[in-house]
Amino acid sequence: MITTNTLLASFLRTRSDTEEICAPLQIEDYVIQPIVYVSPPKWHMGHTTWFFEEFILSKYVKGYKRFHPEYAFVFNSYYESIGKRVMRTNRGNLSRPTVQEVYEYRDHITSCMKTFLEEDLDTDIIKLVLIGIHHEKQHQELLLTDIKFILGTNPLFPKYNDTFTENFVQSKISGYTKIKKGLYSVGYIGNQFCYDNELGAHDVFLQEYSISNKLVTNKEYLEFIEDGGYKNSMFWHAEAWDWILNNGVEAPLYWHKVDEQFWQYTFQGLKPLDTSAQVNHISYYEAFAFAQWKGERLPTEFEWEVAQSFFDWGTRWEWTESAYAPYPNYKKAIGALGEYNGKFMVNQKVLRGGSVATAANHTRPTYRNFFHPELRWQFTGIRLVKEN
Numbered sequence: 001m002i003t004t005n006t007l008l009a010s011f012l013r014t015r016s017d018t019e020e021i022c023a024p025l026q027i028e029d030y031v032i033q034p035i036v037y038v039s040p041p042k043w044h045m046g047h048t049t050w051f052f053e054e055f056i057l058s059k060y061v062k063g064y065k066r067f068h069p070e071y072a073f074v075f076n077s078y079y080e081s082i083g084k085r086v087m088r089t090n091r092g093n094l095s096r097p098t099v100q101e102v103y104e105y106r107d108h109i110t111s112c113m114k115t116f117l118e119e120d121l122d123t124d125i126i127k128l129v130l131i132g133i134h135h136e137k138q139h140q141e142l143l144l145t146d147i148k149f150i151l152g153t154n155p156l157f158p159k160y161n162d163t164f165t166e167n168f169v170q171s172k173i174s175g176y177t178k179i180k181k182g183l184y185s186v187g188y189i190g191n192q193f194c195y196d197n198e199l200g201a202h203d204v205f206l207q208e209y210s211i212s213n214k215l216v217t218n219k220e221y222l223e224f225i226e227d228g229g230y231k232n233s234m235f236w237h238a239e240a241w242d243w244i245l246n247n248g249v250e251a252p253l254y255w256h257k258v259d260e261q262f263w264q265y266t267f268q269g270l271k272p273l274d275t276s277a278q279v280n281h282i283s284y285y286e287a288f289a290f291a292q293w294k295g296e297r298l299p300t301e302f303e304w305e306v307a308q309s310f311f312d313w314g315t316r317w318e319w320t321e322s323a324y325a326p327y328p329n330y331k332k333a334i335g336a337l338g339e340y341n342g343k344f345m346v347n348q349k350v351l352r353g354g355s356v357a358t359a360a361n362h363t364r365p366t367y368r369n370f371f372h373p374e375l376r377w378q379f380t381g382i383r384l385v386k387e388n
């Protein structure tokens with residue numbers, strides 16, 4: 001188990017990392033919510049702060065007085081058992097608290113937590129603090145993807161900064177890695193932090209399969225588009241086809257056609273499409289349709305986990321064919337934190353890996369991310385599998 005000194009350092013680093021992500025923003029960027037699933041950066045900063053106040057300070061610091069009596073209403077995300085809250089669709093309608101007040105809230109809670117973490121803590125409290133830290137790291141990724149959406153759907157295509165690298169050169173090893181059929185163990189075993197949805201390690205039987213060493217590139221995806229991929233219903237699920245027609249989708253998110261050439265919004269503004277980079281910002285629907293076009297398929301989350309040691313991962317979240325469901329013996333935590341993962345195990349697809357927006361030391365081979373199949377504002381990509 002982690003030592004108290006390491007815990008304090010990790011907490012402080014995580015808090016300052018969040019503020020560093022927001023440093024390039026203008027004040028107006030902090031407030032808007034252009035679509036329901038994109039929260040204003042100001043809200044993320046307040047919500048991650050409220051998490052420590054709600055689950056730790058107000059429970060374990062004797063005589064603790066909340067920073068503001070209404071902030072639980074403003075910054076509670078989805079915890080029904082904690083109480084009423086601002087509707088998700090209204091997060092972008094709040095001009096108060098101001099950005100400055102949210103920064104003051106952050107400073108206050110960081111300082112109270114620092115004092116708290118200097119005490120001797122029992123194991124259960126350390127586990128709670130770790131959840132708070134990893135919760136904030138999850139929101140750091142959401143902050144980056146939400147900031148990209150806020151800036152990238154603005155007609156001026158403003159840049160975020162000059163340094164954020166969205167594309168990495170892929171592994172040089174092309175081709176596929178063959179995995180023999182057999183019984184394999186999946187799920188987390190160890191004594192470091194993991195989420196409850198990774199516990200319940202168990203055996204799965206896999207048929208032989210071959211998994212691609214590389215992620216699909218923009219060049220390959222462009223071939224799919226040019227071959228009429230978005231116009232042929234045979235590649236798409238029924239609800240995906242409705243989604244294509246209802247939304248006029250004909251390319252990944254942030255792709256724009258200028259003089260018959262595709263450009264792509266990046267954190268550095270609008271740029272010509274980098275055809276050698278991994279395809280990015282696609283929905284599960286699109287990942288599936290691409291695989292159909294190619295005559296291959298997406299891996300299940302267990303095929304991905306068993307094979308992950310053979311390929312580089314971590315620059316894109318990778319869509320899998322698996323529905324997000326509990327592992328055997330899955331148990332929700334007691335109390336409000338039982339709402340963290342379990343109640344989302346319906347109608348979502350699992351993503352594996354990590355992305356350029358994922359915080360350091362946050363992901364691992366057993367980590368299970370999950371989103372609805374139409375969503376594509378995360379840094380998502382495609383790895384293919386073929387049957388042998």
Ligand SMILES: [Fe+2]
Nearest residue numbers: 047077135139
């Ligand atoms: Fe949250």
